[in-house]
Structure formats: C-alpha cells, structure tokens
Amino acid sequence: MSSEIVKGNNEKVIDLSEKMAANYDKLLDLFPENSKTGYDTEALPTIWLQKDEFNNLMVSTSNKAREFAQLAASLTGDELKEAQKNLIWSSCKACHDRFRMPH
Numbered sequence: 001m002s003s004e005i006v007k008g009n010n011e012k013v014i015d016l017s018e019k020m021a022a023n024y025d026k027l028l029d030l031f032p033e034n035s036k037t038g039y040d041t042e043a044l045p046t047i048w049l050q051k052d053e054f055n056n057l058m059v060s061t062s063n064k065a066r067e068f069a070q071l072a073a074s075l076t077g078d079e080l081k082e083a084q085k086n087l088i089w090s091s092c093k094a095c096h097d098r099f100r101m102p103h
Contacts, residue, residue, distance in 0.1 A: 014072045017065050021063075021065035024059075028058050031048065046098055046099050050099075053098075057091070064087040
C-alpha cells in the first residue's frame with residue numbers, strides 16, 4: 001500500500017484499507033479448535049492458546065483499517081504515511097510477532 005500513498009492515489013488507499021478490514025474480520029473464523037494440527041501453516045500455537053487475544057487483535061486491527069480508510073479521504077503525503085504507520089503497520093507487527101512464525 002505504501003507505493004499508493006507516494007503516488008497520492010487516495011481512492012486506491014481507501015479501497016485497499018476497506019478490503020484489509022474485511023480480511024481481518026474473516027480471520028476470526030479461520031482458526032477453529034480442530035485446526036491446531038495437520039496443516040502446513042505459519043501460524044504459531046499461540047493463536048489457539050490465546051484465541052481471545054488473537055480475536056481481539058483482529059477486531060481492533062479491522063477497526064483501525066476502517067479508521068485509516070476514513071482518514072485517507074482527507075490526508076496526503078507524510079500525514080497519510082504517519083497514519084498508516086500508526087494504525088496499520090503497528091497492528092500487523094503485533095500480530096505477526098505473537099501469532100506467526102518468523103519468515
């Protein structure tokens with residue numbers, strides 16, 4: 001998404017942010033109890049051991065992506081990049097650090 005910000009294509013940023021929010025909503029249902037083993041996944045066991053924390057992070061990140069989409073309508077340049085860093089990338093890092101194998 002960063003390249004879109006540099007280009008100043010806010011409509012594309014808004015669309016991608018809304019799609020990201022919807023994807024985070026879908027993640028809530030993708031790790032049922034019966035999926036702990038037997039699958040080739042980069043998910044760490046903490047997803048199942050700390051399912052409430054994982055789900056809360058997905059809901060929070062989805063909300064942040066929607067908030068970013070709203071902000072993208074009025075921000076440009078460095079302001080937009082800063083909002084992206086604070087709302088989107090910090091949440092991505094939090095999830096990947098706790099719930100995904102390093103890659």
